[in-house]
Amino acid sequence: MLRFVLFRLLWLVPILVVTLGLTTWLMRVAPGSPFAAEKRVDPQIMQQIERKWGIDKSGWQWFRRYVEGLAVGDLGPSFKVQGRTVNDLLSSAIPVSLTLGLLALFLSLLIGVPAGFLAGLRQNTGWDYGSMAIALVGISLPAFVIGVVLIIFLVFEWEALPVGGWGTVKQLILPAITLAAPFAAVLARLSRAGVLEIVHEDYIRTAKAKGLPRGEIVLKHMVRGAILPVVSYLGPAAAAIFTGSFVVEKLFRIPGMGMHFVNSAINRDFSLILGVVIVYSTFLVCFNLVVDIAYGFLDPRVRLAK
Amino acid sequence: MTVAAPAPPPDETVAGRSLAQDALRRLIRNRAATASAVFLLLLVVACVVVPLLVSHDVQRTAAKFEPPGPSAKTGMFHVFGTDELGRDLFARCFYGGRISLLIGIVATLIAILIGTLYGSIAGYAGGWIDNVMMRIVDILYGVPYMLIVLLIMVAVGKRGLVPIFAALGLFQWLTTARIVRGQVLTYKGREFVLAARTIGAPRGRILVRHLLPNVMGPVIVYSTLMVPSVILQEAFLSYLGLGVQEPHTSWGLLASDGARAINPIRTYWWLLAFPALFLASTLLALNFLGDGLRDAFDPKGKRA
Numbered sequence: 001m002l003r004f005v006l007f008r009l010l011w012l013v014p015i016l017v018v019t020l021g022l023t024t025w026l027m028r029v030a031p032g033s034p035f036a037a038e039k040r041v042d043p044q045i046m047q048q049i050e051r052k053w054g055i056d057k058s059g060w061q062w063f064r065r066y067v068e069g070l071a072v073g074d075l076g077p078s079f080k081v082q083g084r085t086v087n088d089l090l091s092s093a094i095p096v097s098l099t100l101g102l103l104a105l106f107l108s109l110l111i112g113v114p115a116g117f118l119a120g121l122r123q124n125t126g127w128d129y130g131s132m133a134i135a136l137v138g139i140s141l142p143a144f145v146i147g148v149v150l151i152i153f154l155v156f157e158w159e160a161l162p163v164g165g166w167g168t169v170k171q172l173i174l175p176a177i178t179l180a181a182p183f184a185a186v187l188a189r190l191s192r193a194g195v196l197e198i199v200h201e202d203y204i205r206t207a208k209a210k211g212l213p214r215g216e217i218v219l220k221h222m223v224r225g226a227i228l229p230v231v232s233y234l235g236p237a238a239a240a241i242f243t244g245s246f247v248v249e250k251l252f253r254i255p256g257m258g259m260h261f262v263n264s265a266i267n268r269d270f271s272l273i274l275g276v277v278i279v280y281s282t283f284l285v286c287f288n289l290v291v292d293i294a295y296g297f298l299d300p301r302v303r304l305a306k
Numbered sequence: 307m308t309v310a311a312p313a314p315p316p317d318e319t320v321a322g323r324s325l326a327q328d329a330l331r332r333l334i335r336n337r338a339a340t341a342s343a344v345f346l347l348l349l350v351v352a353c354v355v356v357p358l359l360v361s362h363d364v365q366r367t368a369a370k371f372e373p374p375g376p377s378a379k380t381g382m383f384h385v386f387g388t389d390e391l392g393r394d395l396f397a398r399c400f401y402g403g404r405i406s407l408l409i410g411i412v413a414t415l416i417a418i419l420i421g422t423l424y425g426s427i428a429g430y431a432g433g434w435i436d437n438v439m440m441r442i443v444d445i446l447y448g449v450p451y452m453l454i455v456l457l458i459m460v461a462v463g464k465r466g467l468v469p470i471f472a473a474l475g476l477f478q479w480l481t482t483a484r485i486v487r488g489q490v491l492t493y494k495g496r497e498f499v500l501a502a503r504t505i506g507a508p509r510g511r512i513l514v515r516h517l518l519p520n521v522m523g524p525v526i527v528y529s530t531l532m533v534p535s536v537i538l539q540e541a542f543l544s545y546l547g548l549g550v551q552e553p554h555t556s557w558g559l560l561a562s563d564g565a566r567a568i569n570p571i572r573t574y575w576w577l578l579a580f581p582a583l584f585l586a587s588t589l590l591a592l593n594f595l596g597d598g599l600r601d602a603f604d605p606k607g608k609r610a
């Protein structure tokens with residue numbers, strides 16, 4: 001078990017090397033400088049600036065210097081956000097995205113999984129078609145459309161909730177719903193498929209033959225098997241939810257990670273991009289690890305390789 | 307020694323149905339999937355034809371921001387209203403559909419092509435080659451895909467459609483590669499492959515003629531479900547201003563322009579509603595069709 005965990009965590013190293021290398025290379029081949037401004041800058045000053053940030057050297061040298069910093073936990077100064085380090089920017093954004101993400105993940109599980117079970121248990125009824133149609137709409141609309149529709153009705157028309165910002169519980173509701181919607185939809189579809197997968201299994205028939213009440217069959221016997229596809233999706237889903245969504249953060253003015261994710265790429269804020277990449281990949285590897293371990297507990301047929 | 311005459315062709319009445327024919331029969335029985343396929347076909351035709359008939363240009367403008375109905379200024383009838391430059395939204399929705407569908411299909415084809423090639427080579431070669439190739443896929447799964455797409459779009463700078471195809475298509479082949487490899491692995495030990503090897507068929511021929519046809523079912527299913535996700539990703543890029551550029555447009559760009567035009571004082575609802583309707587109904591139909599195809603190809607036929 002311990003060896004399995006260590007092995008999986010070591011897996012992070014090649015992922016980071018490839019991602020960071022690819023990112024550095026892409027930033028290098030992009031024409032122009034991240035410091036190009038509207039005003040013309042004296043070439044000598046430009047040289048000074050570039051030397052200060054270390055991008056006068058080759059991509060390889062820059063990459064090496066970055067990895068050396070990374071080894072001691074220093075992600076370097078931000079290129080674009082004046083006077084702030086990447087550590088600083090990320091440590092203020094991560095708690096925000098984690099809070100919102102946790103709420104959204106909880107919400108999407110709370111809505112998606114029961115809806116999927118309902119659809120699966122009453123296959124080909126109105127319940128099935130209804131909840132799956134709603135789920136498909138959730139998958140088929142871009143987040144900005146869902147968010148804007150929520151704003152139009154709940155904020156502009158009924159004035160029930162504030163439009164955005166960060167700090168109060170009321171401000172959390174709309175962004176959490178917008179962030180949760182597509183995930184809830186996928187979870188509903190997955191758990192429906194999971195229910196259909198096991199509903200004809202022998203152990204379910206045995207439980208029925210014993211005369212167990214329906215509720216007990218569902219809760220004790222079916223949940224454990226049917227939840228498996230949901231659990232394996234939760235790894236990548238959690239990584240995506242916790243790193244925040246640019247659209248949601250922009251619509252509701254939330255100071256989270258999603259903003260940095262997109263803005264750093266557009267502004268070519270090299271060090272911030274790499275910082276964001278590290279956080280995302282680490283989240284992904286860790287959540288997938290947790291999911292795999294959970295899988296082993298849920299499904300006795302799966303045993304982790306030693 | 308005489309060569310035996312070739313066996314007479316099997317009697318028509320007992321001819322077996324191929325897997326694909328069987329799947330097609332099951333698909334046609336699925337009403338939602340059939341309706342979706344018809345809808346998509348009509349939509350594609352409309353997206354090709356309508357922009358030829360109706361001008362979506364700036365030139366023939368009416369008034370700006372007119373709601374659906376006859377224009378107060380010119381008297382021209384605008385089914386979906388006009389946008390911030392006075393362009394007819396009806397025509398632009400169909401014109402945008404061309405580009406959205408094109409991006410969805412081309413990027414998916416690129417991804418499927420790479421994935422099929424990669425996965426079949428890995429699966430067929432087996433051994434350490436397979437191992438190395440699949441570990442590379444595992445590593446690439448950990449790369450934040452959307453960030454790479456953004457960086458490519460920023461790096462390219464000048465934005466035609468080609469960079470969008472490339473950025474969205476070149477990095478989504480991972481799942482296809484896994485599916486194809488799995489399929490190839492299950493089939494390469496079968497008797498018909500052994501038979502082909504025995505008569506001395508070269509490797510490439512075995513792969514293309516004997517293995518790939520068996521792989522196509524799951525790949526078709528997966529690509530039907532990939533098109534909608536690519537269209538959504540294009541919408542996201544357009545929302546950031548990194549996707550399709552004016553005067554060209556796409557459903558994503560139209561919808562995000564509509565979303566931007568929303569303010570508490572005046573709601574230009576049609577600018578958001580119609581593009582979103584097109585986007586949602588197309589994606590819905592593609593998802594229905596993909597689900598239908600998956601059920602049709604599923605040999606267990608659980609949901610048929």
